[in-house]
Amino acid sequence: MPSMVKGLAAPFPLSNVDTDVIMPKRFLRTITREGLADGVMADLRFNAEGEVRPEFFLNRIEYANPSILVVGDNFGCGSSREHAVWGLKQLGIQAIVGTSFAGIFYDNARKNVLALAGIEPELRDALLKHLEQGAQTVTVDLEAKTVVWGEQAAPIAMDAATQQSLISERDDVSDTLRFSEQIKTFEQKQPAALRVKVPT
């Protein structure tokens, strides 16, 4: 991805938003990664009859089509379903600013080049306040590791490996296969007790 995401940001301040909410189960019954944009937060965006719920932030005209979400604590907890990340990306979300993210969700986002920017709670709250009247332009700068809005900037807590992975969009599998010899050597030294053979 480009090392900088600049776009309209929309607020979704609830804490502990789980991946069941981000991608409800009925959208998981698929063998492809496609067609998941409609599933994102579907039970909040639409009522049981499939009609738009106008009060939900993504349906409000002042927050339409954001490319950045600003979220509550512990975003993405629960199930490991990567469909949640695929759907967010397909909806056009390129970065999510919060305070803390669940581990599996964080790794899934990295694999799919969705930038998760953790900032200090006070600064996240200030950013949420900045967005109260409507979406505003926010910049997530991965090179400088800062989130910038108005006159303010907040440092992003991000390890160097995640930062590089997001910027370079590297292919982890082929990267790892360059270590095939090391993997084989490791296997030869593994205790027999740990060398599982699953009966067919």
Place this chain on the structure above:
Amino acid sequence: MSRTLYDKLVDSHKVQDLPDGEMLLYVDLHVMNEYTSPQAFSGLDEKGLSVWRPEAHLAVVDHVNATRSSVAPDAESKLLIDNLSNNCKRHQIALYGLGDPRQGIEHVVVPEQGLVAPGMVIACGDSHTTTYGAFGALGFGIGTSEVEHVLATQTIRYRRMKNMRVNINGALAPGVGAKDIIMKVVQLVGAGGANGYAVEFAGDTIRAQSITGRMTICNMAVELGARAALIASDEVSKAAVKGDIANTVAVWESDSDAQFDREVDLAAGDIAPLVSWGTSPDQSVAVNECVPEIDTPTPKAQESHARALQYMGLSVGTQLTEIAIDRAFIGSCTNSRIEDLRAAAKVLKGRKVAEGITAIVVPGSNLTRMIAESEGLDKVFREAGFDWREQSGCSMCLAMNDDIAMDGERVASSTNRNFEGRQGRGARTHLMSPAMVAAAAIKGRIADVREYLNEEGS
């Protein structure tokens, strides 16, 4: 230098250091299901890659299948099930599919089939893979991209977590068990309180737990954000290791002077049977208490609290035991093992499910079901009015099959997540132990299992 159990497991599986503090970590066993693996196999196909070591993988069908053997899979479920079967055939991977006596919920099947031992690293495209910490093994959930990576390389790119230890000491009160222990820890530490940590459970209360109880505790550790849960191996875990690997089990434990980044202490005597009242697993109270007021009244916390109450249709001050239920569900990778079924059956024996309650029990595996039937537990459940399911699976824990609670229905559930919509759109989940679900089914409302135990003088 002294090390934690977690660090020893990571060190022993490090294949190669990578830049920026990451490493390649070897995965001894990889487990797959039908819904988080299809796109991983497609990824291999697109890149023209093969599976690195096919015999180190197990696939099971568990998430989408109906658990009534008479119900045929719908078109979408069939697509997922057939897709897994084809992928396993093409890549020579073991598949325990529907009809196989070994089939069941992945985290019940793996220990039952003798595929876990202390010292192993196990990955699976399912967040509850933390279960294997019960054996002193490192288990963790991964996403589909990582499933592809493990298939192709037998490793994952890994960064070391911080170490947390939860020390629990003292005797548990009657009627209090493993589910209550872990729900208490989640309540104390919070839903994201262990993000970035591997959590070791220690103390004499933990040592006194059976392997089943330990699996329940490690299973739900992911609900506090733990990326791994661990319990040192001992005679209990050694005795639970089955098959060929049982002969070569080593002891895996933290050094006595190992340092932890965070320690949490909990007195077992302070734990009561717990019930969740909200929409996050940390929103729970003792069964004899009321729906609580908010403890930290910040505006955001207040909004979350109010939202949870509204979704659950509850008000502050309502006694938990006054809350009527519509359904009772016993099952899931948290609580569907033989010991769980015995505990629920003990409460149900000679009693009846209250009128109007839909009660179902889904054994954790087909093998577990057969053992339960040989003990006559199926009769106890059936005579009480429970629907005894013959095909194992995750079922109403996440309602990916046809077991879906309706909008507004309230479920007493032995599962792990009370998220909005988890058991069906608008469905309201109350998490509790399997024995507590049995008690709730009898009363038709949330109930204190200790009433039933006292009657028997136990």
